């Protein structure tokens with residue numbers, strides 16, 4: 001499938017935001033906070049920013065961009081008139097959103113490498129896998145949300161009611177241990193928590209605890225999301 | 240392509256209602272109907288994009304929707320909305336679309352010059368879609384539908400919203416396809432379009448076919464050969480008089496439509512009368528259409 005890559009401008013757009021957060025908060029707050037979990041705040045923030053950026057990019061792509069291809073530009077309708085089916089179209093969107101989110105993850109990773117924000121370079125190579133997995137998980141979920149959305153406004157709810165709380169709860173900016181117990185429990189079901197649970201130890205030079213669990217959680221998220229998207233979109237478009 | 244006793248319901252309402260339709264290869268078929276008659280739904284059923292509640296559908300010999308994807312390999316579609324990719328150039332739109340049929344890039348590129356020539360877009364090959372006029376977009380959508388060298392081409396209202404010049408250009412393209420021996424199925428609510436292009440026409444309303452045949456047959460079978468249109472303030476007053484001189488008489492606003500086998504008595508009477516103007520013309524498909532589907536406005 002050839003969603004041609006109009007990547008550069010949008011990657012820059014997607015990237016500027018998390019990067020500004022990371023460097024701004026990292027250097028700014030870092031002055032006051034000193035060390036978090038035994039490392040400079042900027043280093044602590046790096047893994048969170050990585051996951052956050054991948055999530056954002058995957059979500060934008062599967063929500064706003066996919067919705068416009070589905071409803072406004074009617075690209076999906078055009079493709080469905082060919083031998084391709086809705087499953088092909090959704091698979092294409094999934095692959096496209098995942099690859100685009102991987103690109104934005106890669107950009108953050110380059111910054112992490114460039115600034116030397118890691119303990120063990122070898123371990124940071126595993127971050128590539130985490131990036132792909134995270135992109136896949138949020139692309140799947142995003143497509144399911146897209147299938148439910150009556151209009152663009154719906155995505156605002158997704159972002160304010162799901163994405164933003166998740167960013168606050170899942171340990172992007174501070175360790176989840178800082179939260180009250182019940183919120184920590186709640187955080188355990190959020191996909192971003194699992195992405196960060198994998199990414200942060202890798203940045204800090206350790207092998208993640210319960211890696212299999214976190215990997216499985218992200219896989220399930222992506223697969224379940226994609227399956228839901230398939231069922232819901234079929235119901236929506238092919239009746 | 241054939242549909243046999245096909246029914247499709249939305250919310251209990253039959254949008255396509257026991258519709259039977261068979262296309263002869265190498266001919267141009269028109270599906271004529273007012274807005275909301277079920278034309279687009281019929282096409283979507285035939286393409287296997289939606290599942291019928293009852294009936295059998297075949298597309299290029301294959302059962303639909305079961306083998307619809309394989310059948311679509313040899314079908315070209317010009318949808319009601321252009322659905323071109325606005326981020327791509329004319330050329331790229333053709334390449335991307337060809338890829339959906341599993342064609343190789345080389346193969347598509349070899350076909351592009353002929354497609355561009357067909358669409359009259361050779362000079363605009365690198366232009367982006369938003370810079371094209373409505374007529375150019377329509378022609379690009381038509382060229383795109385030919386990228387897989389289809390046997391059957393399905394067009395949903397191919398000239399709606401185009402100005403007369405652009406419409407004639409599209410018609411020229413369609414005529415070339417008919418000459419090449421392609422099978423065409425087009426929906427339209429322009430009678431002139433159907434009359435000029437189609438070998439056979441099915442008039443559809445409320446999801447049912449209410450008349451079918453060649454344009455001439457339809458006119459011969461359903462309507463009197465002569466029409467006298469009477470205009471002017473006196474037209475309404477004259478109606479009762481007219482009814483005695485013609486077979487059928489309809490009033491639409493200020494105009495009186497008189498249908499008759501012999502227009503002579505009418506025109507003679509009208510010549511003697513002051514304050515009215517009239518037009519004597521042969522009956523056409525539009526008269527048939529209006530007779531069969533009524534003059535009420537459809538939204």
Ligand SMILES: Nc1ncnc2c1ncn2[C@@H]1O[C@H](COP(=O)(O)OP(=O)(O)O)[C@@H](O)[C@H]1O
Pocket residue numbers: 239249250254272273274275276277278279280281
């Ligand atoms: N997916 C759908 N859900 C509900 N109603 C529909 C759907 N698609 C079409 N309809 C209804 O079916 C009728 C026929 O539509 P359509 O086939 O598009 O008509 P036409 O193309 O002849 O103008 C319309 O009244 C339309 O509102």
Ligand SMILES: [Mg+2]
Pocket residue numbers: 278279280319395
């Ligand atoms: Mg229609």
